[in-house]
Amino acid sequence: xxSLTGLGGCREVGRSAFLLDFxxxFLLDFxxxxxxxxxxxxxxxxxxxxAAIISHAHLDHSGFLPYFYKHSECLSFMTQPTLExxxxxxxxxxxxxxxxxxxxxxxxxxxxxTHKYNFVVPYKKKINVSDEVSLExxxxxxxxxxxxxxxxxxxxxxxxxxxxxxDEMQLHSGCDMSMGKVDYIMIxxxxxxxxxxxxxxxxxKLCESVQDTVDRGGWAIIPAFAVGRSQEIVDILTKYNITAxxxxxxxxxxxxxxxxxxxxxxxxxxxxxxxxxxxxxxRGPGDRKKALRKPxxxxxxxxxMKGGPxxxxxxxxxxxxxxxxxxxxxxxxxTPGRMLQEEGKLPYxxxxxxxxxxxxxxxxxxxxxxxxxxxxxxxxxWSPKKIFLVHGDDKVLPLFQKRISDELGIKSEILSLGSxxxxx
Ligand SMILES: [Zn+2]
Ligand SMILES: [Zn+2]
Numbered sequence: 001x002x003s004l005t006g007l008g009g010c011r012e013v014g015r016s017a018f019l020l021d022f023x024x025x026f027l028l029d030f031x032x033x034x035x036x037x038x039x040x041x042x043x044x045x046x047x048x049x050x051a052a053i054i055s056h057a058h059l060d061h062s063g064f065l066p067y068f069y070k071h072s073e074c075l076s077f078m079t080q081p082t083l084e085x086x087x088x089x090x091x092x093x094x095x096x097x098x099x100x101x102x103x104x105x106x107x108x109x110x111x112x113x114t115h116k117y118n119f120v121v122p123y124k125k126k127i128n129v130s131d132e133v134s135l136e137x138x139x140x141x142x143x144x145x146x147x148x149x150x151x152x153x154x155x156x157x158x159x160x161x162x163x164x165x166x167d168e169m170q171l172h173s174g175c176d177m178s179m180g181k182v183d184y185i186m187i188x189x190x191x192x193x194x195x196x197x198x199x200x201x202x203x204x205k206l207c208e209s210v211q212d213t214v215d216r217g218g219w220a221i222i223p224a225f226a227v228g229r230s231q232e233i234v235d236i237l238t239k240y241n242i243t244a245x246x247x248x249x250x251x252x253x254x255x256x257x258x259x260x261x262x263x264x265x266x267x268x269x270x271x272x273x274x275x276x277x278x279x280x281x282x283r284g285p286g287d288r289k290k291a292l293r294k295p296x297x298x299x300x301x302x303x304x305m306k307g308g309p310x311x312x313x314x315x316x317x318x319x320x321x322x323x324x325x326x327x328x329x330x331x332x333x334x335t336p337g338r339m340l341q342e343e344g345k346l347p348y349x350x351x352x353x354x355x356x357x358x359x360x361x362x363x364x365x366x367x368x369x370x371x372x373x374x375x376x377x378x379x380x381x382w383s384p385k386k387i388f389l390v391h392g393d394d395k396v397l398p399l400f401q402k403r404i405s406d407e408l409g410i411k412s413e414i415l416s417l418g419s420x421x422x423x424x
Pocket of ligand 2: 061161
């Protein structure tokens with residue numbers, strides 16, 4: 001009997017970690033959940049694992065892998081860009097923990113140990129991970145290196161979507177559907193209860209707002225996640241021919257170097273290269289002052305305004321009615337970004353007093369996850385016997401489950417933390 005056990009990312013978004021018994025035991029992702037009040041980790045794993053498989057670099061999928069290698073000696077599989085991006089994020093996690101006066105859960109030496117067991121697999125190259133089971137990655141269209149994982153054992157196939165995007169975005173063409181039909185699917189359900197607005201429309205609105213802001217003498221600040229979103233926004237803004245200086249600051253720069261290195265995996269690699277050449281890369285405090293001398297556009301981490309260079313910029317512009325903060329992604333509860341989005345307030349000054357902002361602000365939905373109908377379209381093509389729902393909030397999952405049942409008539413189950421679902 002095959003089975004799936006939830007170790008994290010069950011009825012929640014974050015710390016994705018699943019144990020799949022498919023003749024052999026596989027760990028699918030091993031991430032952390034970054035909460036403003038602390039980090040949550042997946043359940044401990046004491047099983048004899050054949051291999052760990054990481055779908056993509058985002059910390060909610062890869063963030064705890066170096067900890068896993070404190071005690072494990074199995075191989076891990078991921079794409080080359082996933083490994084390189086995760087490396088940046090793992091090192092940064094240690095730095096953040098030290099900065100916040102907490103003991104990091106793993107050390108540089110353990111990151112090195114993680115490398116020792118890593119086996120890099122390109123897209124669409126089928127490899128045998130045991131005598132019985134083969135593994136194949138397909139481009140998931142979510143961020144650089146993101147993959148859908150297909151495991152095949154005899155006649156049976158299992159697909160883990162990780163985070164994916166079916167529709168095309170600025171940097172990615174949409175996920176590779178060439179694997180055809182599969183028997184079992186474990187699917188992310190982040191936006192299982194809603195549709196995204198038309199993406200091109202959102203991109204146009206963002207660019208118009210950015211141009212208007214600079215034209216009236218303000219600064220357009222765009223807090224953006226380091227991996228994927230920062231590069232995507234640079235690409236959007238430069239293609240729209242914004243007539244103002246555009247600056248790129250924060251960890252998004254280091255990540256941008258990797259996007260350039262693996263430009264062959266990007267939809268329009270020439271466009272991204274020229275976009276990243278057009279923008280001004282902030283290299284230090286001097287450049288930051290320069291960016292604030294005359295109205296400009298600043299794309300910077302962190303995306304939820306909790307730490308990163310964005311704080312300095314926001315302190316400068318939050319009292320200026322001509323300036324505007326353009327939120328570009330999901331804002332988790334209890335983050336400054338969520339506070340701005342819902343109450344129009346932000347921490348101000350060294351004392352961090354919560355005050356009403358005078359600048360303008362707006363949220364733009366540039367999600368790299370599929371909306372409800374997008375997922376239904378993908379599921380129709382995969383046409384599985386059974387679906388397992390993960391990576392979604394408790395309120396979202398039953399609504400997605402109902403849509404699947406109404407429209408596809410396929411049985412789906414919601415995986416819970418610590419519980420095991422058996423399947424044929
Ligand atoms: Zn992701
Ligand atoms: Zn995720």
